[in-house]
Amino acid sequence: MTQLDTAPARLSPAEPSVAEPPAASAVARLTTASPLGRIVVEGDGSAITRLEIERAGALSTDGLPDAPDDLTRRAVDQLGEYFSGSRHDIDVPVRLTGTPFQRAIWEGLRAIPFGATRSYGELGRDTGRATAGRAVGGAVGANPVPLIVPCHRVLASDQRITGYSAGDGVPTKVWLLDHEGIAHR
Structure with missing residues (x-):
């Protein structure tokens, strides 16, 4: 990795740059x-x-x-x-360690603006794997910096919540979606 x-x-x-691990x-x-x-x-x-x-x-x-x-x-x-409610995005540098596929999905998550959503299928299509829904879900769930890289903004294509791996799971995701005014089922 x-x-x-x-x-x-x-x-x-944008095209991510590979960085050397920090010395400390x-x-x-x-x-x-x-x-x-x-x-x-x-x-x-x-x-x-x-x-x-x-x-x-x-x-x-x-x-x-x-x-x-x-x-x-x-x-x-x-x-x-x-x-x-006074800030929509967390803009601190992050260092994400993962496979090339995970990193591509995480970059896709970073592009989802406050108050908007994408589906797992859309993320898969955007990374050239339109039929890789399960793998996309796994990559979304492996996000090491939820909130900063907004994985809570991913829903099923019919706006259903299908899960959330951070905090207390679905209740945490519901709170975040409601906080951003995002309709969901």
Whole structure:
């Protein structure tokens, strides 16, 4: 697998550039409260690498101390603005590690604007795999930075919610869709 250093999460998808892994192995980490429960944001000093929404009252980082840096603080501030309704997009650099197919799907997610949706089929067609719905769903579910790369904006072609892997699953996705004024079934 390769690491992908992406531009701010709201830019239109362009040809991604492969970045060298950061020299430091330290992880910057900051936990914050949100309407969805606690959220932890992690970064490597130059990009956000992981975002986790609390599930059933727990985070995988429970018991680990926060060690924020400027970038994790900026991401948490922007998340707060998103939840308050004063920001539509989180525009911090992210580093996404995955297969070429996953990275293509994640780039497709980045192109979905606030308040809009795409279907799994549309994402598959956009990446040249029109019949790869199951694989598209797997890539969407493997997104390491939900909210920043907005995987919650993907619905079935009839606007049904078919699942969500972050936070408490479908209830978390329903909250996010409602927050953005997105109609769903």
